[in-house]
Amino acid sequence: MLRLGVRTGYDVKRAIDLSTRFFWGASFGQIYPELRRLADAGLVEAEDDPRGAVKRRTYRLTPAGKRALERALTSRGPLRYEVRDEGMLRLFFGDVLDREDVLANLRLMREQHEQGLAYFRELEPKARDGFTEKGQVFPHLALSYGIGFLEWAVEWCRETERELSRRGRSRPTPPEGTPAPRRRPARPRSGRNRADGR
Amino acid sequence: MLRLGVRTGYDVKRAIDLSTRFFWGASFGQIYPELRRLADAGLVEAEDDPRGAVKRRTYRLTPAGKRALERALTSRGPLRYEVRDEGMLRLFFGDVLDREDVLANLRLMREQHEQGLAYFRELEPKARDGFTEKGQVFPHLALSYGIGFLEWAVEWCRETERELSRRGRSRPTPPEGTPAPRRRPARPRSGRNRADGR
DNA sequence: GCCACCATGTAATCGGTTACATGATTAA
DNA sequence: TTAATCATGTAACCGATTACATGGTGGC
Numbered sequence: 001m002l003r004l005g006v007r008t009g010y011d012v013k014r015a016i017d018l019s020t021r022f023f024w025g026a027s028f029g030q031i032y033p034e035l036r037r038l039a040d041a042g043l044v045e046a047e048d049d050p051r052g053a054v055k056r057r058t059y060r061l062t063p064a065g066k067r068a069l070e071r072a073l074t075s076r077g078p079l080r081y082e083v084r085d086e087g088m089l090r091l092f093f094g095d096v097l098d099r100e101d102v103l104a105n106l107r108l109m110r111e112q113h114e115q116g117l118a119y120f121r122e123l124e125p126k127a128r129d130g131f132t133e134k135g136q137v138f139p140h141l142a143l144s145y146g147i148g149f150l151e152w153a154v155e156w157c158r159e160t161e162r163e164l165s166r167r168g169r170s171r172p173t174p175p176e177g178t179p180a181p182r183r184r185p186a187r188p189r190s191g192r193n194r195a196d197g198r
Numbered sequence: 199m200l201r202l203g204v205r206t207g208y209d210v211k212r213a214i215d216l217s218t219r220f221f222w223g224a225s226f227g228q229i230y231p232e233l234r235r236l237a238d239a240g241l242v243e244a245e246d247d248p249r250g251a252v253k254r255r256t257y258r259l260t261p262a263g264k265r266a267l268e269r270a271l272t273s274r275g276p277l278r279y280e281v282r283d284e285g286m287l288r289l290f291f292g293d294v295l296d297r298e299d300v301l302a303n304l305r306l307m308r309e310q311h312e313q314g315l316a317y318f319r320e321l322e323p324k325a326r327d328g329f330t331e332k333g334q335v336f337p338h339l340a341l342s343y344g345i346g347f348l349e350w351a352v353e354w355c356r357e358t359e360r361e362l363s364r365r366g367r368s369r370p371t372p373p374e375g376t377p378a379p380r381r382r383p384a385r386p387r388s389g390r391n392r393a394d395g396r
Numbered sequence: 397g398c399c400a401c402c403a404t405g406t407a408a409t410c411g412g413t414t415a416c417a418t419g420a421t422t423a424a
Numbered sequence: 425t426t427a428a429t430c431a432t433g434t435a436a437c438c439g440a441t442t443a444c445a446t447g448g449t450g451g452c
Contacts, residue, residue, distance in 0.1 A: 056404085081282065090277070206431075227434080228412060
């Protein structure tokens with residue numbers, strides 16, 4: 001972010017939150033100590049730059065820091081890729097749940113992705129003409145990826161909901177070892193009663 | 199996983215590695231202590247079940263454990279969703295790199311996703327008729343999601359590579375504050391020289 | 397006067413990985 | 425014989441979040 005012209009820890013946080021957050025987030029508790037460490041390592045240069053009575057510390061990359069960044073962005077070898085997706089985890093165990101519960105999870109998942117999508121779309125016009133400077137095209141490209149993915153995911157959820165609704169009232173897999181799986185009594189859910197008589 | 203009939207810590211690991219790993223992984227260092235904790239909490243029941251001279255400990259859910267699982271799978275409220283994607287991070291900073299480096303990153307990213315895709319496709323026929331038992335459909339559904347996503351991502355990379363190759367030789371954004379950005383000398387890369395004269 | 401925002405930082409804790417240690421069993 | 429697989433576990437560490445503490449500035 002310093003490389004793109006961002007200067008304070010606070011600004012780094014803000015920049016991340018409206019750009020890379022979707023695929024690489026960070027918290028203050030990470031950013032401030034890290035800037036300190038980078039300064040100790042000679043990769044960034046710190047300067048006190050108070051605004052009135054407010055202490056304020058600006059950073060910029062040193063030549064060594066620039067080189068280190070470039071190496072980090074061009075090295076070969078496997079790219080880190082990790083996901084934690086509770087929605088998918090729940091779906092995976094869908095055989096253990098009632099069909100209604102699975103559908104509720106799918107809806108929850110879809111709504112969450114739809115919210116993300118709405119947020120990204122708000123961001124888009126701003127991202128189109130440069131992130132911190134004019135002429136930048138890749139932040140917008142990254143955003144397009146996010147939008148494209150979320151559109152795909154929302155559509156996947158929708159289709160899966162449809163598919164699951166269409167299929168007959170299939171019962172969940174009986175638990176292993178259990179002789180006769182008793183239906184658990186219908187729990188009242190979020191204020192409204194179910195239309196069907198289960 | 200215990201709920202689906204898996205019984206030892208070792209088996210839990212294996213089950214995860216060929217199913218939820220893509221959206222929820224775990225290591226031995228997490229699994230064994232966790233089984234211990236769950237036993238202490240009364241959510242699972244442990245039993246020593248040695249195979250010959252090999253000590254072996256099997257677990258199964260207690261009724262309380264089953265209830266806790268069901269609660270965890272049906273609670274409302276936001277679903278955890280986190281991604282770390284180094285490929286996208288690199289792409290985001292593409293304005294700072296040469297076009298060749300960006301393309302190399304896109305290829306790297308695509309190849310990695312293609313490998314994942316190949317692996318998932320191998321898994322598919324097995325997943326189709328039940329994961330640990332017959333009649334399960336959701337593990338296969340989760341796999342389809344993974345395949346669908348990777349297909350989408352691979353296609354996105356391919357199109358972006360094409361788009362970027364088509365576009366004229368646009369130079370990277372000049373670094374902030376620097377008066378006259380000197381071109382860094384072409385580093386020799388992986389055995390072959392560039393075709394163009396940069 | 398109040399709230400939102402700018403701004404920096406630390407301590408406790410957490411979730412998780414890596415590396416290591418150990419050893420039996422089975423198939424090539 | 426050797427390698428892969430089954431099997432359990434711990435210690436060190438790491439990356440990261442959460443919660444807290446502090447306080448100035450600008451706009452309504």
